Amino acid sequence: MNSFFSIKFRLYLLMAVFITNSLIIGILVNSYLGIINRHWNHYNAAVVDTEVYFAQLESALGYGGMIHHFKNYILRQDAEYIEKGNISFESFNLSLDKIYSSPELTSEEKTHLEIIKNTMTEYRNALLSAKNLYDQGKTVSETDSIILIDDAPALAAFTWFKENIKQNKEFFHDELSITINKAIYQTVIILIITMIFFLIFAFWILSSITKPLLSIQQITDTVAKGNLSKKIDMNKKNEIGSIANNFDAAITSLRTLVKSVKISSNGSQEISENLNSQMVQTASAVSEISANIESMERQFEKLTDSIGTSSSSLEQIVSNIESLAAEITDQSSAVSQSSASVEQINASIKNVACIAEMKIQAAGNLVVIASAGEEEVSSTNSLITDTSKSVDDILEMINIINDIASQTNLLSMNAAIEAAHAGDAGKGFAVVADEIRKLAENTAENSKRISKTLTHMVNNINETLSLSNKSGLTLANINDEVREVISAFEEIARSTVELSSGSNEILSSSNHLNEITESIRLESQEMNIGAKEINKELKLIKEISKNSLSGIKEIRYGSNEINQSVNFIQEISKENTENISKLIQQISIFTT
Incomplete structure (x- = not known):
């Protein structure tokens, strides 16, 4: 039997095509997931991380930070606020260094960061100067009139950063959405093409199996009614062809057997009739012997x-x-x-x-x-x-x-189960599998x-x-x-x-x-x-x-x-x- 025409080879080929399609789709999906991952990492580096570090800068400088500690020290002259101011200054520098380490940082962003950094440095220096003034015996009003800091540029820089982060978020969101939509669109197109190819190939494979089985079913229906004169005569070099040839051989043997049984039965009937006749004669002779x-x-x-x-x-x-x-x-x-x-x-x-x-x-x-x-x-x-x-x-x-x-x-x-897993795309395959099941049940019956x-x-x-x-x-x-x-x-x-x-x-x-x-x-x-x-x-x-x-x-x-x-x-x-x-x-x- 040529292995190319065997049903096992065709089913293996169908499985290979299915696995190939799955691999192609998997590779494509994995590729787009990599692209989406890179975009997301870029978004995290450019927007999310910057937003977090910027919030840390704002916290270290603003309320609860350097400015807050400076004002408390001016009013209360407590050395604790100088220590807290130093801690805020160190936290500010750490966050600033992390922002500067980003490769996505633009020159304009660096300019605004310098403004914020200068404002932070002025507040720290003012805090140390205020200590010296208090040590010299200056009053609160005198110290406050001596130390004057303009923090408006820093506030404007913070406002600009917030607007810039918002724009970056919108930009990356749109770019990520476009990438995802493109990936989905191309994946769906390739999936449709591969599924069409797979269904056509599966229909060809299953048709080559179901058509011969339908022919065998017609002959078996005739044989089941007692007609042994029919033959399948299927010239297929596969398992179904082998089954058909074996079935023809079995029908031929059965036909020969039935003929032999008919001849033997007729002969036995004739022998039985002769035996009956001989027994009648024997009975008559025995009766005559008894009489004699x-x-x-x-x-x-x-x-x-x-x-x-x-x-x-x-x-x-x-x-x-x-x-x-x-x-x-x-x-x-x-x-x-x-x-x-x-x-x-x-x-x-x-x-x-x-x-x-x-x-x-x-x-x-x-x-x-x-x-x-x-x-x-x-x-x-x-x-x-x-x-x-x-x-x-x-x-x-x-x-x-x-x-x-x-x-x-x-x-x-098994085919029906696989078709159910495939969802709507496997409905046609489920119909074919159901027909095969009905055919197998009829053959068994x-x-x-x-x-x-x-x-x-x-x-x-x-x-x-x-x-x-x-x-x-x-x-x-x-x-x-x-x-x-x-x-x-x-x-x-x-x-x-x-x-x-x-x-x-x-x-x-x-x-x-x-x-x-x-x-x-x-x-x-x-x-x-x-x-x-x-x-x-x-x-x-x-x-x-x-x-x-x-x-x-x-x-x-x-x-x-x-x-x-x-x-x-x-x-x-x-x-x-x-x-x-x-x-x-x-x-x-x-x-x-």
Whole structure:
């Protein structure tokens, strides 16, 4: 940045001009004060001091002085008055010497001083002569007739001095008044010229500051309304230009951020809609799994009842094995019925195994969907976090603008104070300072509005991030629950395989019994042993059936929990969709 174009340099230059003007005025005033001081000193030397010394001369000679002491001595012949006369004579000579030492003393004044001095000398000599006459025995009237002094010339000299001092006073007063008026006139003219120059220079400086600030204010008003498509485009190589460029960069970053947030919000909305759709499908599939599990539970209960019935029948056969020889035909029919029941059980077991395989595959697909949803939620969280950081950066820029506005406001207050000190001459400068203060306040107000809007955006983004994190945790829980369901279905499949194997063995045994019906009479004991083995196998099958039924109930319980989790995910997904819609609505106020 060129230092000549910087605001700091211009303000320093304005201060330098102000200080220079003040120095010029101070030097001028000091010069005239020196002239006035010299005139005053000259006046004191020529008039005031002379008047004081002249009054001392008059006092030493006149009443209370030499003449007064002379007359008292003539009348009273007291030596005290001779001593007082000598003191008055010495005081007179001291004052006279001071008057003679003045360089301003004229020859005419010296002539009149000589007259007064001679009169004083005559009175002193007369005082000494009167003493001698009294010592010789002269009377008062004789002494008074002998000593005759004409003091009329001295009185005329005193009168002339008084008139001359009066004229000197008038002369010096007029001369001093002319000098003071001249000094005031010239000082006022120079002050007016320098103040005009200073005001023109100050107006130029302040105009170069206020015009760019007004342009910035117009753009900030537009930005405060949400229009981010405007730029300042100010080519200034000073602090205001730097602020304008930084503001343009901030608006560009904000515009990019808003575009990114809009795109991300739209993408999040689409993901949320897809997630809602998947959750609906998942809920439907879970409901179907629950229905199938309930059906399997009922079938296993029937199977358990059938096995219990078969076991009772087989025990009856064992107890009546010896009487079965006579009723072989009935036993053959019973064996045929048992074979049919075993075939039905075997078909049911195969059906259960097929359903378990299908549900394992469906649960695996659900795991894949939940994992994909979890990854999407993680990506959304990262994008929302980046958006929040970008908004924080913008808030820091807004704080910088607030600091600059505060400093500008402080500068305007200082300028207003200086203008108030300047009095009427600073009224124009005060108006400019007030405009700068208003501009700074408007800038601070707009920055606060932008900061408030961005803070509201950050709160919404943080709320969305929190909900998205909850969605991710819920999907992770779904993953775990579905894996448990898959494990349960695999256990069912293994159990059905064992049941199928057992039923096949039972069916094979039944067929073998049907084939050897004719030889049962001879092998009744072997049949008894076989019946016991069959009873044992039926008890084993019954135990397996009970375990399978217990597993089905646990699967049904897990399926209900999955269904509740899916419903909870659906509610969170709807809430997430509503939050994204609110975010899109709030971002839509910005024009990019």
